[in-house]
Amino acid sequence: MSKYARTLLALVAATVLLSALVSSASAGRLSTTSRNVRATWASMEFIEPLGTTVRCPVTLEGSFHSATMAKVVDALVGHISRATLNNAACSGGTGTILQASLPWHIRYVGFMGTLPNITALRTVAIGMGFRAAGSFGNCLFLTTTLQPSTGQLNRNATTRSLTSVTAGGTITSSENCGPFGERITARLGGTSTSLTVLGSTTLITVTLI
Numbered sequence: 484m485s486k487y488a489r490t491l492l493a494l495v496a497a498t499v500l501l502s503a504l505v506s507s508a509s510a511g512r513l514s515t516t517s518r519n520v521r522a523t524w525a526s527m528e529f530i531e532p533l534g535t536t537v538r539c540p541v542t543l544e545g546s547f548h549s550a551t552m553a554k555v556v557d558a559l560v561g562h563i564s565r566a567t568l569n570n571a572a573c574s575g576g577t578g579t580i581l582q583a584s585l586p587w588h589i590r591y592v593g594f595m596g597t598l599p600n601i602t603a604l605r606t607v608a609i610g611m612g613f614r615a616a617g618s619f620g621n622c623l624f625l626t627t628t629l630q631p632s633t634g635q636l637n638r639n640a641t642t643r644s645l646t647s648v649t650a651g652g653t654i655t656s657s658e659n660c661g662p663f664g665e666r667i668t669a670r671l672g673g674t675s676t677s678l679t680v681l682g683s684t685t686l687i688t689v690t691l692i
Contacts, residue, residue, distance in 0.1 A: 511554050513604070516688040518547045519681035520561075522648045528672040529578065531619045537576035538673075540569040544681055545589065551692065556593060562586040563608065576617030584612030584625065589634070599691050600640040607631035607652075615669070622660035622667050630654045632671055636678070636689075644686040648675040 527541040545563035552560045566580045566587075587608045596602035611626040626632045632652035636645050655668040679685055 512551050512692050513554055514551045514690045514692045515547055517680040517685070518550055518561075520545055520547070520687065521677070521679055521681045522675045523677040524650070524673050525676045526673055527650055528670075529576075529615045529617075530670045530672055531617065531667060532669065533619060535575060535617045535619050537573060537578055537615050537617050539573040539578045541580075542567045545586070546681075552591065554594070554691075555591065558591045559588060560591045560606070561589040563589065563611075568613075576615060578616070579614040581612030581614065581623075581625075584610055587611045587626075590631075595635070596638075596640060601638055601689075601691065602640055603638055604636040604645075604689065606634045606636065608634060619667055619669075620660040620662060622656040623658050624654050624669075625657050626652065626654055637674075638689055642686075643688045643690055645678050645689060646686070647678050649673070650675075 521542070521544045524541045526538040529537040531537075543563050544565040545561055547561040548559065552558065564586045566582075566585060568578050568580050570577050570579065587610045590607050590609065591604065592607055593605040594601045594603065595605065608626055609628055609631055611632050612624070614621065614623050616622070630653065632650065632654065635649040635651065637647045637649060638645050650671045650673050652671045653668060654671070656666045659666055661667045678687070680687055
């Protein structure tokens with residue numbers, strides 16, 4: 484191969500690589516195969532700092548506002564319209580979801596992984612209201628922009644399917660409810676056992692566009 488041909492081949496390869504990198508970096512939207520979502524936790528955890536953990540089965544249902552969403556921090560991308568908690572199956576205490584607080588607003592805050600291989604979408608829920616009771620007291624909690632609950636939507640980078648949601652967030656009670664009349668600060672935790680299209684067992688695929 485001549486020196487000219489080798490140089491031309493190298494330039495073509497570099498151009499193709501650069502084009503791919505620019506395409507991945509500039510992709511600013513996410514596309515989903517379904518707007519309607521259902522996530523189920525066999526055990527969502529409420530972890531109180533002195534050691535008490537309340538675990539309850541929880542199911543959340545909601546939707547994305549659009550089949551495509553901007554990859555913009557703090558963008559409003561969806562809401563949770565239905566939430567149920569099986570109090571009879573709780574351990575370590577009890578829990579109650581405040582139905583009057585629904586719907587809860589979902590905002591996009593970022594992603595994990597390296598483009599285009601996103602491994603998780605990071606979201607927060609604002610306005611989520613619930614009550615947790617245990618040895619620490621009986622406390623009311625309401626998530627805010629300063630103390631939101633978090634939802635990490637885990638994604639298989641190969642199949643592009645959402646596989647589960649990991650709950651999180653550190654929240655302070657909205658009232659004085661502790662054993663000494665203090666407010667309680669606790670954490671949410673637990674990963675869902677199912678994340679599918681609402682009313683189906685079909686997984687949701689998220690594609691970078």
